[in-house]
Amino acid sequence: MTSTKFLPADYTQNLSSTSFSYASPSNIALIKYWGKQGIQIPKNPSISFTLDTCRTTTTLHFEKRDNHKENFEVKVILDGKHKPGFEAKIHQFFSRILQYMPFVKEYKFIVETTNSFPHSSGIASSASGFSAIALCLMEMEREMQPGLTDTYFTQKASFIARLGSGSGCRSLEGPLVVWGEHSEIEGSSDIYGVSYPYEVHENFRDFQDAILLVDQGEKQVSSTVGHNLMHNHPYAESRFNQAHENLAKLIPILKNGDLDSFIHIVESEALTLHAMMLTSSPYFILMKSNTLKIIEKIWEYRRETGIPLCFTLDAGANVHVLFPKNYKNEVQDFIKSSLSEYCQNNRYIFDSVGTGAIKL
Numbered sequence: 001m002t003s004t005k006f007l008p009a010d011y012t013q014n015l016s017s018t019s020f021s022y023a024s025p026s027n028i029a030l031i032k033y034w035g036k037q038g039i040q041i042p043k044n045p046s047i048s049f050t051l052d053t054c055r056t057t058t059t060l061h062f063e064k065r066d067n068h069k070e071n072f073e074v075k076v077i078l079d080g081k082h083k084p085g086f087e088a089k090i091h092q093f094f095s096r097i098l099q100y101m102p103f104v105k106e107y108k109f110i111v112e113t114t115n116s117f118p119h120s121s122g123i124a125s126s127a128s129g130f131s132a133i134a135l136c137l138m139e140m141e142r143e144m145q146p147g148l149t150d151t152y153f154t155q156k157a158s159f160i161a162r163l164g165s166g167s168g169c170r171s172l173e174g175p176l177v178v179w180g181e182h183s184e185i186e187g188s189s190d191i192y193g194v195s196y197p198y199e200v201h202e203n204f205r206d207f208q209d210a211i212l213l214v215d216q217g218e219k220q221v222s223s224t225v226g227h228n229l230m231h232n233h234p235y236a237e238s239r240f241n242q243a244h245e246n247l248a249k250l251i252p253i254l255k256n257g258d259l260d261s262f263i264h265i266v267e268s269e270a271l272t273l274h275a276m277m278l279t280s281s282p283y284f285i286l287m288k289s290n291t292l293k294i295i296e297k298i299w300e301y302r303r304e305t306g307i308p309l310c311f312t313l314d315a316g317a318n319v320h321v322l323f324p325k326n327y328k329n330e331v332q333d334f335i336k337s338s339l340s341e342y343c344q345n346n347r348y349i350f351d352s353v354g355t356g357a358i359k360l
Ligand code: DP6
Pocket: 028, 029, 031, 032, 033, 034, 040, 046, 124, 126, 127, 164, 165, 166, 167, 168, 223, 224, 227, 273, 314, 315
């Protein structure tokens, strides 16, 4: 797959707009992306559910600069407050996308952003955040180059989001998005996410995700550092192969609605992700004791009730509890009565699978 198709043609129109806004969702991976090479090329394919209410809403304001200086000009405002700390990340992002969107040098930008989920909830906002910025930038490009197809628009937006944060390329569409080439998934690509192209059983429609906020502090080890530790990791190659195999196994499961097999793969993926952290050099642990307590409680509840709920984890201590919509009342009651005590300040978020980013 080549990136050249995302090099811009000559822009034929001037911009008359001064801002664009998008609300982009977060996503939760079922098959995990952990390990990358070059600039944001994943070492294995991944698939995620797009979330619904956990979102980043971003307005990108722009104004032509008189003369282009060497540096980019970006100001980041989060929840109404200027956050110079985030600007270096956007500068790095802009330098990565410059050849695909040369106009980023010609404008000064204000990125005004808010998250629907609480600050310091441990929920990463980078995926939803970069998805929203990428979509706003694509709106600029579409205005300067009318006639872009919707497919190109979405693919390039995902491609651009990936250069900000890998998992961000899975935060544009829904309900299931694949990123990374897989021999059995037509159209899958290492450089952008695609909507899962095959049949999905109604058991997985409107799936629920309850996010249990176990630890709302800053992570001791960032995802970037964690990804890098997969270089020279003794188990890396078998892990990457396993992700390919697990994704292949998931295709018939998603079609036939086999919840037991789904649970087996999803929980195994979560534990393998953390096993990679435990066996990195240097090794590290992102789970907390309450993460394990919650996992045990989920297993006990599943054994006792037969309700097909399962957990997954991202690169942190929080637990995502996934379950079919028809068990919503029982599982929400169980979370309130038996799991919320393991959450920091009893905090959790009830979300569900969603359909993707919204232009505002
Ligand atoms: C554990 O997408 O946050 O959530 O590409 O460095 O921005 P960067 O990493 P990021 O990694 C996400 C890792 C994960 C698994 C997943 O979402 O697939």
